[in-house]
Amino acid sequence: MRKLAGVIESQQFDQQTLNEIFRAAAEMETLHSSDLLRGKTMASLFYEPSTRTRMSFEAAMCRLGGQVISTENARQFSSKAKGESLEDSIRVISAYCDVIVLRYHKEGGASRAQQFSKVPVINAGDGRGQHPTQALLDLYTIIKAFGKISGLTIAMVGDLANGRTVRSLSYLLAKHYSDNKIVFVSPAQTRMGSDVKQYLTSCKIAWEETDDLKTVAPCSDVIYQTRVQRERFQDGDSAIYEQVIKDSERFNINSETLDSMKKNAIIMHPLPRVTEISYTVDSDPRARYFEQAENGLYVRMALLKMILAGY
Amino acid sequence: MRKLAGVIESQQFDQQTLNEIFRAAAEMETLHSSDLLRGKTMASLFYEPSTRTRMSFEAAMCRLGGQVISTENARQFSSKAKGESLEDSIRVISAYCDVIVLRYHKEGGASRAQQFSKVPVINAGDGRGQHPTQALLDLYTIIKAFGKISGLTIAMVGDLANGRTVRSLSYLLAKHYSDNKIVFVSPAQTRMGSDVKQYLTSCKIAWEETDDLKTVAPCSDVIYQTRVQRERFQDGDSAIYEQVIKDSERFNINSETLDSMKKNAIIMHPLPRVTEISYTVDSDPRARYFEQAENGLYVRMALLKMILAGY
Amino acid sequence: MRKLAGVIESQQFDQQTLNEIFRAAAEMETLHSSDLLRGKTMASLFYEPSTRTRMSFEAAMCRLGGQVISTENARQFSSKAKGESLEDSIRVISAYCDVIVLRYHKEGGASRAQQFSKVPVINAGDGRGQHPTQALLDLYTIIKAFGKISGLTIAMVGDLANGRTVRSLSYLLAKHYSDNKIVFVSPAQTRMGSDVKQYLTSCKIAWEETDDLKTVAPCSDVIYQTRVQRERFQDGDSAIYEQVIKDSERFNINSETLDSMKKNAIIMHPLPRVTEISYTVDSDPRARYFEQAENGLYVRMALLKMILAGY
Numbered sequence: 001m002r003k004l005a006g007v008i009e010s011q012q013f014d015q016q017t018l019n020e021i022f023r024a025a026a027e028m029e030t031l032h033s034s035d036l037l038r039g040k041t042m043a044s045l046f047y048e049p050s051t052r053t054r055m056s057f058e059a060a061m062c063r064l065g066g067q068v069i070s071t072e073n074a075r076q077f078s079s080k081a082k083g084e085s086l087e088d089s090i091r092v093i094s095a096y097c098d099v100i101v102l103r104y105h106k107e108g109g110a111s112r113a114q115q116f117s118k119v120p121v122i123n124a125g126d127g128r129g130q131h132p133t134q135a136l137l138d139l140y141t142i143i144k145a146f147g148k149i150s151g152l153t154i155a156m157v158g159d160l161a162n163g164r165t166v167r168s169l170s171y172l173l174a175k176h177y178s179d180n181k182i183v184f185v186s187p188a189q190t191r192m193g194s195d196v197k198q199y200l201t202s203c204k205i206a207w208e209e210t211d212d213l214k215t216v217a218p219c220s221d222v223i224y225q226t227r228v229q230r231e232r233f234q235d236g237d238s239a240i241y242e243q244v245i246k247d248s249e250r251f252n253i254n255s256e257t258l259d260s261m262k263k264n265a266i267i268m269h270p271l272p273r274v275t276e277i278s279y280t281v282d283s284d285p286r287a288r289y290f291e292q293a294e295n296g297l298y299v300r301m302a303l304l305k306m307i308l309a310g311y
Numbered sequence: 312m313r314k315l316a317g318v319i320e321s322q323q324f325d326q327q328t329l330n331e332i333f334r335a336a337a338e339m340e341t342l343h344s345s346d347l348l349r350g351k352t353m354a355s356l357f358y359e360p361s362t363r364t365r366m367s368f369e370a371a372m373c374r375l376g377g378q379v380i381s382t383e384n385a386r387q388f389s390s391k392a393k394g395e396s397l398e399d400s401i402r403v404i405s406a407y408c409d410v411i412v413l414r415y416h417k418e419g420g421a422s423r424a425q426q427f428s429k430v431p432v433i434n435a436g437d438g439r440g441q442h443p444t445q446a447l448l449d450l451y452t453i454i455k456a457f458g459k460i461s462g463l464t465i466a467m468v469g470d471l472a473n474g475r476t477v478r479s480l481s482y483l484l485a486k487h488y489s490d491n492k493i494v495f496v497s498p499a500q501t502r503m504g505s506d507v508k509q510y511l512t513s514c515k516i517a518w519e520e521t522d523d524l525k526t527v528a529p530c531s532d533v534i535y536q537t538r539v540q541r542e543r544f545q546d547g548d549s550a551i552y553e554q555v556i557k558d559s560e561r562f563n564i565n566s567e568t569l570d571s572m573k574k575n576a577i578i579m580h581p582l583p584r585v586t587e588i589s590y591t592v593d594s595d596p597r598a599r600y601f602e603q604a605e606n607g608l609y610v611r612m613a614l615l616k617m618i619l620a621g622y
Numbered sequence: 623m624r625k626l627a628g629v630i631e632s633q634q635f636d637q638q639t640l641n642e643i644f645r646a647a648a649e650m651e652t653l654h655s656s657d658l659l660r661g662k663t664m665a666s667l668f669y670e671p672s673t674r675t676r677m678s679f680e681a682a683m684c685r686l687g688g689q690v691i692s693t694e695n696a697r698q699f700s701s702k703a704k705g706e707s708l709e710d711s712i713r714v715i716s717a718y719c720d721v722i723v724l725r726y727h728k729e730g731g732a733s734r735a736q737q738f739s740k741v742p743v744i745n746a747g748d749g750r751g752q753h754p755t756q757a758l759l760d761l762y763t764i765i766k767a768f769g770k771i772s773g774l775t776i777a778m779v780g781d782l783a784n785g786r787t788v789r790s791l792s793y794l795l796a797k798h799y800s801d802n803k804i805v806f807v808s809p810a811q812t813r814m815g816s817d818v819k820q821y822l823t824s825c826k827i828a829w830e831e832t833d834d835l836k837t838v839a840p841c842s843d844v845i846y847q848t849r850v851q852r853e854r855f856q857d858g859d860s861a862i863y864e865q866v867i868k869d870s871e872r873f874n875i876n877s878e879t880l881d882s883m884k885k886n887a888i889i890m891h892p893l894p895r896v897t898e899i900s901y902t903v904d905s906d907p908r909a910r911y912f913e914q915a916e917n918g919l920y921v922r923m924a925l926l927k928m929i930l931a932g933y
Contacts, residue, residue, distance in 0.1 A: 033350030039655030041684045043677065049387070052403055055354065055380045059407035062352045062378040067684040069677045071694060072382060076671070084894030092674055092893060095916035096681035271403060272395030294406035344661030360698070363714055366665065366691045370718035373663045373689040383693060582714060583706030605717035 001310040006120035007303055008110050010132040010168045015176050020311055022140050024302035025295070028063075037066035040308050043097040044070040045089075046124070048105045052271070052293070053124050053133075057101045060300035066308070069097060075105060087116045094118040099307055102126075120307045128164065133303065134270060135168035137296040141288060142222060144295070145266045149177040155216045157185040157251055158226035158276060160192040165270040166226055170196045174203040181206040183220065185213050187247060190228075213251050217260045224268045225253055225276055225289075245275060254278040261286065268292050312621040317431035318614055319421045321443040321479045326487050331622055333451050335613035336606070339374075348377035351619050354408035355381040356400075357435070359416045363582070363604070364435050364444075368412045371611035377619070380408060386416060398427045405429040410618055413437075431618045439475060444614065445581060446479035448607040452599060453533060455606070456577045460488040466527045468496040468562055469537035469587060471503040476581040477537055481507045485514040492517040494531065496524050498558060501539075524562050528571045535579045536564055536587055536600075556586060565589040572597065579603050623932040628742035629925055630732050632754040632790045637798050642933055644762050646924035647917070650685075659688035662930050665719035666692040667711075668746070670727045674893070674915070675746050675755075679723045682922035688930070691719060697727060709738045716740040721929055724748075742929045750786065755925065756892060757790035759918040763910060764844060766917070767888045771799040777838045779807040779873055780848035780898060782814040787892040788848055792818045796825040803828040805842065807835050809869060812850075835873050839882045846890045847875055847898050847911075867897060876900040883908065890914050 004017075013021070042061040044054050049072050058068045074089075086109060094100060094117040102113050103124040110123030110130070125131040142149050154173065156166045170192070173180060182205060184192040191209065200207045210216060217223065228244050253267060258281060261267075269277055269289040281287050305311065315328075324332070353372040355365050360383050369379045385400075397420060405411060405428040413424050414435040421434030421441070436442040453460050465484065467477045481503070484491060493516060495503040502520065511518045521527060528534065539555050564578060569592060572578075580588055580600035592598050616622065626639075635643070664683040666676050671694050680690045696711075708731060716722060716739040724735050725746040732745030732752070747753040764771050776795065778788040792814070795802060804827060806814040813831065822829045832838060839845065850866050875889060880903060883889075891899055891911035903909050927933065 039685075039687075041681055043681075051382045051385055052400075055382070055404060055407055058380040059352055059354075062380065063350075065350075067378075067689075068380075069680040069684065069690075070381075070692075071673045071677070072384075073694075074673055083896040088894060089674075091912045092915045093677060095912070096677055096919055271399065273399060274394040290402045290406070293403045297407055362693045362696055363711075366693070366715060366718050369691040370663055370665075373691065374661075376661075378689075379691075381692075383695075583710060585705040601713045601717070604714045608718055 003308075003310045004120070004303065004306040006114055006307065007122045007132050008114055009123065009130045010135040010172050011175060012132075018136075018139070018176060021136060021299065021302050021306065022143055024305060024311060025140055025298040028298040028301040028305075031063070031301075033063050033065070035065040036305060037061065037064040037308050040066040040099070041097045042066055042068050042304070043093050043100045044068060045074055045093060045100055046072055046103040047075045047109070048103060049073050050103055050125065053103065053296075054101075056293075056296045057122070057124060057300050060297055060304055063297075064301060064304055066304070086112055090116045090121075091118075099304065122303065122307070125164070130168060131164050132168065133296065133300055134165050135172050136303075137292065137299045138165065138169050138224075138268065138270075139172060140299050141268060141292045141295050142266075144291075145288065146221065149173070150179045152180045152221040153183065153219055154180055154222040154224065155183040155185055155213075155220040156192070156224045156226070157213060157253075158248065159190045159228045160184055160186045160226065161190040162229045163226040163270075166224060167193065167196055169224065170200065174200050174205045178203065178205060181208070183207070183216050184209045185211065185216050185251065187211055187251070213257070214260070217257050218262070221262065221265050222268060223253065223261070223265065225273075226270065227272065227274055227276055248276065252276050252278065253281055255280050257281075258284055258286070314619075314621045315431070315614065315617040317425055317618065318433045318443050319425055320434065320441045321446040321483050322486060323443075329447075329450070329487060332447060332610065332613050332617065333454055335616060335622060336451055336609040339609040339612040339616075342374070342612075344374050344376070346376040347616060347620050348372065348375040351377040351410070352408045353377055353379050353615070354404050354411045355379060356385055356404060356411055357383055357414040358386045358420070359414060360384050361414055361436065364414065364607075365412075367604075367607045368433070368435065368611050371608055371615055374608075375612060375615060377615070397423055401427045401432075402429075410615065433614065433618070436475070439473075441479060442475050443479065444607065444611055445476050446483050447614075448603065448610045449476065449480050449535075449579065449581075450483060451610050452579060452603040452606050453577075456599065457532065460484070461490045463491045463532040464494065464530055465491055465533040465535065466494040466496055466524075466531040467503070467535045467537070468524060468564075469559065470501045470539050471495055471497045471537065472501040473540045474537040474581075477535060478504065478507055480535065481511065485511050485516045489514065489516060492519070494518070494527050495520045496522065496527050496562065498522055498562070524568070525571070528568050529573070532573065532576050533579060534564065534572070534576065536584075537581065538583065538585055538587055559587065563587050563589065564592055566591050568592075569595055569597070625930075625932045626742070626925065626928040628736055628929065629744045629754050630736055631745065631752045632757040632794050633797060634754075640758075640761070640798060643758060643921065643924050643928065644765055646927060646933060647762055647920040650920040650923040650927075653685070653923075655685050655687070657687040658927060659683065659686040659930050662688040662721070663719045664688055664690050664926070665715050665722045666690060667696055667715060667722055668694055668725040669697045669731070670725060671695050672725055672747065675725065675918075676723075678915075678918045679744070679746065679922050682919055682926055685919075686923060686926060688926070708734055712738045712743075713740075721926065744925065744929070747786070752790060753786050754790065755918065755922055756787050757794050758925075759914065759921040760787065760791050760846075760890065760892075761794060762921050763890060763914040763917050764888075767910065768843065771795070772801045774802045774843040775805065775841055776802055776844040776846065777805040777807055777835075777842040778814070778846045778848070779835060779875075780870065781812045781850050782806055782808045782848065783812040784851045785848040785892075788846060789815065789818055791846065792822065796822050796827045800825065800827060803830070805829070805838050806831045807833065807838050807873065809833055809873070835879070836882070839879050840884070843884065843887050844890060845875065845883070845887065847895075848892065849894065849896055849898055870898065874898050874900065875903055877902050879903075880906055880908070
């Protein structure tokens, strides 16, 4: 019986472990509730709020029979306000639980935490760094739709410069699933970073870059839409934000886009969505973003099982 | 075996279902804890904080053996801040749980949520709209005191223009319990809305309106006191608020009021109370507002059972 | 079978009860999880946030099989904002749970709460007042290290004027453990209050006061370090705070201090720590502050057991 030691970054997984996770996630879909993790406690330690991610981890723990201690906004509420280091907080909290789910506002938080924690740490997002469970649920969603991740054309659309999810997904695809083509579709100002593009090239992954969704949509198997990161326009910049939203309109997915797409293609989105996918798209069977969010529950159940009960 | 489909508004219930709820609530009073809802998860999704209501729902779920995932202040903490619609949030969260308890800051929130939720929704208050579980616990409190809701004189006192609870209670009384008399007691500026009064008239419910609590108190079976809604005087208007509090003094319930009241009358209040009921009243057996709050636990246990396990 | 009636202040315990608590805490260290408190609900009612303390109580309850309803910041989030008294809040919440853990921002909160609560109250800190479970875990940490609390020289260092923990610990030592010597080490502006010093004298406890840690360190068995209370320098006073931090530097514990200390001495700290103990000290076996925090879990499990299940 092996146990996962924690989940810090997407690239920690080898192909076999990824397969194990997806196999376990599929099992979890058939399991409404269980006593597997009875007597185990998970600490949700969120230094910035993320209701969606936090609730999906907590629901995962509850379904497996475990218990949860939780903070929604540790940066505002905790000893952090008194000047305590992340390392000290982790040393203390890790004595109170069997696994820590950490959302941190700065890159590298999860990795620093793991060094000082007595228990496994799961990275639930560390600033502009990683969000590995999102990357896993993205892959799982593609596998569920196509049975494999091979021979696919995957278009990533929108704010590729700032979207953490599309970066992680690109890396994972490059590392483990070589036989696909990636198309980056974005306005000039939010292109995918050159580090990712260089990595794809070094892995011999076919990729293209364009600002024309209309020509890409008809030949894509996956359209992975992303949101303009409003958080970057916080203080008084709502005018600029509105302008960017307006400029991004031609990248929006709507009925017209649907008409041009392949019949068995899928549309993904990490959510929350604002205007970049029309509500009219929701009822189309190719719209998979809500299923994608639900898949997060099964992937997180799988990870908690593999960490706390083994596999 | 039937199941309740959710709780959106007070008027959804027919007389028979109300009776079932009150019967189940009475059973719940004798039950300290149970495994009935083991393996079930309730999501507390509060877009504005309400510790009292949230805790009573969560305690209800815990007592029945279920588990809870919770957010205290989704408006501040969640994807809402990133511009997500209520509908999208509900579609996602409803994949993580078996029932959603929703407090929303705008009228109609629960009803919109129910349309997009995969699981039943319980309305825990939607702005100036409904708070149906409060209305149910109010009725339950009157039934416990009198064995029936018939032949009673029910005085509603205070800020009737803004109090959600007295409005809902009036509607329910009019619809299901015809043989009572309602007396609205308030200063001129916070009279009960004419919509409610017209509805009472159309249902042939006897009602009166006055600003004199002294003459009403001696002939009332129920005095339902309410609070001046401080939230309406937030920004710098504390002077006006203090004035309203002062003007409302003659509607306060105190030892003098108690002396004039019937021996088996009861005093209710949805809480929180500020100055509108003197602390000296608390020890009088006719003061039922804390029992009323406790009844909320039993009514919510009953609803959760009827929704998740059936009846 | 006796039951603890609640935990309001350190001085409520007689010697025998203290011994029972420490015996039960030791048992709890060997128990990972249990069903002892199954069906019981604890309410965490924190009027000011304290993630560490709250999580350790909630983890304690979870490990014993109980359930938790919780608010992180009741002052901001609750009916308090609408003007409700603590007493009313407690009367309501205590109908929803089997025990209340209360953190209140004003002295005397727990004691006021206990008068109106239907269930036992545990004081998790009331402003500048008491924090009795911290005092208990401090004593427990000393007992674990030395097997007894007798014949020890205990140095309390730093901001003794404002530190709640060192005050409580001094009182408890004076009352129950007479055969020790206490040395107060602080800058002139943050000396231990004269009330505590007078009490020690009246109890015939040997004590000294100095501002020279260098001469005290070599002869101490326990060095109890404390933090400059940053909260006192909130509004724009960060310059003064930085100055105080700088002035306090000579009271910091570092490798040099370690070199001068006894081999079997221990270093304690209530945490969070800022700069007053160097990170290089953490790996020394005499550094016990993280173990001390962990001991809080066992002491709180012991208290919950003694309150809810008896002893």
